[in-house]
Amino acid sequence: MALERLFRRKKPQGGAKDVPELWTKCEACGAQLYKKEFLQNLKVCPRCGHHHRLSAGERVEMLADAGTFQETTRLAPLDPLGFVDTKPYAERLRAYQEETGRKDAILGGTCTIGGVPAVLLVMDYAFAGGSMGSVVGEEIARGAERAAEEGRALVVVAASGGARMQEAALSLMQMAKTVMTLDRVWEKRLPYVAVLTDPTTGGVTASFAALADVIFAEPGALIGFAGPRVIRQTIRQELPEGFQRSEFLLKHGMLDRVTDRRRLKEEVAHVLRLLHPEGRADAAGV
Numbered sequence: 001m002a003l004e005r006l007f008r009r010k011k012p013q014g015g016a017k018d019v020p021e022l023w024t025k026c027e028a029c030g031a032q033l034y035k036k037e038f039l040q041n042l043k044v045c046p047r048c049g050h051h052h053r054l055s056a057g058e059r060v061e062m063l064a065d066a067g068t069f070q071e072t073t074r075l076a077p078l079d080p081l082g083f084v085d086t087k088p089y090a091e092r093l094r095a096y097q098e099e100t101g102r103k104d105a106i107l108g109g110t111c112t113i114g115g116v117p118a119v120l121l122v123m124d125y126a127f128a129g130g131s132m133g134s135v136v137g138e139e140i141a142r143g144a145e146r147a148a149e150e151g152r153a154l155v156v157v158a159a160s161g162g163a164r165m166q167e168a169a170l171s172l173m174q175m176a177k178t179v180m181t182l183d184r185v186w187e188k189r190l191p192y193v194a195v196l197t198d199p200t201t202g203g204v205t206a207s208f209a210a211l212a213d214v215i216f217a218e219p220g221a222l223i224g225f226a227g228p229r230v231i232r233q234t235i236r237q238e239l240p241e242g243f244q245r246s247e248f249l250l251k252h253g254m255l256d257r258v259t260d261r262r263r264l265k266e267e268v269a270h271v272l273r274l275l276h277p278e279g280r281a282d283a284a285g286v
Contacts, residue, residue: 042261051218056107056124064111071109077135089166100127104135114269116276119147122157129161137174141181148184153272154192158209162202175207191275214271217246217255
């Protein structure tokens, strides 16, 4: 009995919440990963290379030059339709806001990326699946306008399940609005770069996400309009292997580059320096 008591595992004091989580599991290959190294590796599995999803804040930290990001997204969503499904839309919004600490599914602001002045807009999939409602569309439109007014590049990181159904036609109208405001960026001959992450679908893919001067995507990202299951049921045919994944779309001309997340900032910054007037001037030694 004494030996049994000696080797019996003691329960941690204060409950399990006081014990730090030292390990995590790759959702693709199942490998056990040391969490600190996993985070330092930008949530890319060192065994299989699977890119786990990042929060909007992590995306900003990864892309913006240290200490340069100034947030400009401040709009809060409304419920003009008084929409109710299994619960009121207003109640859903409060729950998402409490869970994410964000007013809506986008985080944006001004910064520099590789020294190039930019407006950086990052969609947050944790908020209502990154769905594009009135606030998301308006913030993207305002970001494009700010880029044009201040002579900045526009960089958008997309992660979305598409339109926000609780806002009905108001959500669908954001597709036209975001596309129209991109003209102001192009009129000033400023670059627009999009980074498509897992997943980028629906009305976001069908509007601003697919219109950038240069389109990057992360490895293995699901990118498309309707989901594979919906397409399969509609056309009643088997889809090609890897259909709607970034590598397949690169091969068929929809993307310009599939880039490992650990090199993404370097490659985006390189493109901005080539396309932005200030970057071209620096390269020419002006």
